[in-house]
Amino acid sequence: MGRSNSVAFIASFAIGALAALGSALAQSAPPKLDFAGSVTWMGQVPVMVAIDKGYFKEVGLDVEIKVVLNSSDRIAALTAGSVAFSNLGRVAVISEMARGNQSFYYFANIDDSPGIEGCWARPGIGSFADLKGKKVAANTSAEITLNGLLAAHGMTIKDVSYMNLPPNEMAGAISKGDVDTACVWEPLLDGVKQAAPDGKLLGTDMDTDFYKKYGTQAAPDIVIISKKLVDEHPDQAQKVAAAVFKGSELTIKDPAEAAATTAHYFRKPTDEVLAQIKTFRYFGLAGWPEHIKQHTAHMQTLAQWLYDNNKIPGVPDVAKWENVSFLPKP
Numbered sequence: 001m002g003r004s005n006s007v008a009f010i011a012s013f014a015i016g017a018l019a020a021l022g023s024a025l026a027q028s029a030p031p032k033l034d035f036a037g038s039v040t041w042m043g044q045v046p047v048m049v050a051i052d053k054g055y056f057k058e059v060g061l062d063v064e065i066k067v068v069l070n071s072s073d074r075i076a077a078l079t080a081g082s083v084a085f086s087n088l089g090r091v092a093v094i095s096e097m098a099r100g101n102q103s104f105y106y107f108a109n110i111d112d113s114p115g116i117e118g119c120w121a122r123p124g125i126g127s128f129a130d131l132k133g134k135k136v137a138a139n140t141s142a143e144i145t146l147n148g149l150l151a152a153h154g155m156t157i158k159d160v161s162y163m164n165l166p167p168n169e170m171a172g173a174i175s176k177g178d179v180d181t182a183c184v185w186e187p188l189l190d191g192v193k194q195a196a197p198d199g200k201l202l203g204t205d206m207d208t209d210f211y212k213k214y215g216t217q218a219a220p221d222i223v224i225i226s227k228k229l230v231d232e233h234p235d236q237a238q239k240v241a242a243a244v245f246k247g248s249e250l251t252i253k254d255p256a257e258a259a260a261t262t263a264h265y266f267r268k269p270t271d272e273v274l275a276q277i278k279t280f281r282y283f284g285l286a287g288w289p290e291h292i293k294q295h296t297a298h299m300q301t302l303a304q305w306l307y308d309n310n311k312i313p314g315v316p317d318v319a320k321w322e323n324v325s326f327l328p329k330p
Contacts (some may be wrong), residue, residue, distance in 0.1 A: 008205055010312050030062040031236055033084035035228070036074040039265045042276050043111035044087055044222045047152040048262040050247030059239040071140075078226060079103040085225040087111070091140055091311075093222055093301045097321055098312035105230055105323035107241060108288070109295045110248045112216050113280045116186040117145050118204035122196045125180055128153040128203070133180070136175060137165035140185035141219035144305065146183045148208025148218060160221055171195040186279065214298045222295065238326040249284035251277070289330045296322055 035051070037044040048065065050056055051086045064198045066083050071092035079101060093106065096177065119138075125131060138146040143164070150156055163179060170182040173196035180199065181202065182192045193199065205217045230237040249259040259274035268272055276286040283291055299318040307315045 013164070020277040030060050031233070032058075032062045033228065033236065033240060034064050034066050034082070036068040036083040037089075038069050038076045039065075039067055040069065040213055040268075042273075042280050044073050044265075045258055045277060046110050046247035046251050046282055047087060047244055047264050048247070048265055049250050049258050050243045052261050053247070053250065055243040056244045056283045057241075059243055061236065061239055061243070063240075063243075071109045075104070075224065077099075078224065081226070081228075085223065085244075086230050088223050089219055089303065090222045091144075091219050091300055092307065093321075094223060094299060094306060094316065094318065095312050096316050097316035097318060098307075102227060104224040104321065105229055106222045106321055107292070107324050107327065108222060108283075109282050109291060110223060110244065110281055112220045112283070113186075114211055114215070114217040115204050115293060116189065116279055117142055117182040117184070117217055118145060118189060119149060119202045120174070120176065120189065120192045120330070121181040121197065121200050121202050122174060123200075124200040125202070126200060130153075131181060131202075132159050134160055134180040135163055135178070136160045136181045136183065137163045137170055137179040139164055139167050140199075141217070142167070142183040142185060143211070144218040144302070145205040145208060147309070148205070148210055149183075149203040151209065152203070152207055154318075175198075188278065197224065210298070210301075212278045213301075214294060216298060217296075219302060220295075220298075222299070225323075227323075229299060230326060234326050241327055245285045248282050251282045288327060289324075290321070292324060 001245060020178065035047055037047060050067060051063055066077065068077055069209070071088040074086040077098050079088055087110065125134065136146065141291060147157055150159065165173060165179065167184050167188050170184050170188065171191040173179045174182045174192055205211055209232045210216065210218050225237060255277045256274055259277055261268050263270045264271045296319055303315050303318055306312045312327050
């Protein structure tokens with residue numbers, strides 16, 4: 001073999017070896033299955049715990065939080081394939097169902113916080129009867145709470161001057177008198193109270209028929225996962241669920257440890273995060289079949305409400321998006 005042929009052979013062999021090594025490394029790399037979540041909402045704590053405690057790594061998955069604050073943007077990210085799963089407000093989920101989005105399944109509810117969403121009125125308004133003709137601001141789930149509270153007092157949204165206002169603008173609006181009452185969730189509700197310190201809490205989501213019937217807030221979170229992932233890699237979906245529930249169970253068992261683990265996400269002191277965690281309820285694997293059954297029923301009722309109030313174009317059969325096949329058998 002001539003010198004030039006020898007060099008060419010060695011170069012070819014090296015390239016082939018490097019290609020084989022790259023292929024082997026790619027095959028051995030853990031699946032990248034990122035999570036879309038918020039860093040302002042305590043409902044995300046179980047997944048944050050699972051990431052920081054290494055529960056996903058334990059089962060061979062590479063998971064990071066992709067910060068997406070808005071629920072509708074989270075589901076868009078999942079639909080686009082940018083993330084594999086998310087925990088988000090179910091109004092956005094039902095809206096996508098009504099549009100025929102088939103890119104996801106839901107499989108769990110891991111957090112709820114009834115009582116932290118309510119309507120705060122400026123001084124001089126002492127009851128819902130006093131709201132007739134007054135300017136009332138709400139948004140997304142808080143609008144559902146407002147409607148429920150009005151119904152509980154024999155009123156409808158037509159009895160007030162309704163304003164759809166971004167949640168972060170409500171404190172300023174009630175302080176200036178641009179609105180008479182603001183309906184929102186914590187911690188923004190606390191800011192509204194401080195903006196009108198002599199006002200009154202007219203009611204919370206716990207005073208609505210939704211709570212009385214289902215024991216939940218008006219529109220709690222739901223965990224969704226890529227349909228493509230579940231259909232093509234059910235073993236990976238099973239691992240995602242196992243790590244998420246393990247994070248939930250630590251949060252339930254040791255909220256102080258959960259707060260210490262996740263405080264950096266919220267950029268708040270650990271004791272403040274712990275206080276907020278204690279206003280939430282978290283759910284693990286215990287009793288999951290009945291729990292998800294209850295939430296499917298809630299979502300169907302909510303879908304009907306959204307349709308009746310012209311929020312979605314049709315009423316989806318939400319159970320068609322439920323998939324718990326990769327959860328452990330009860």
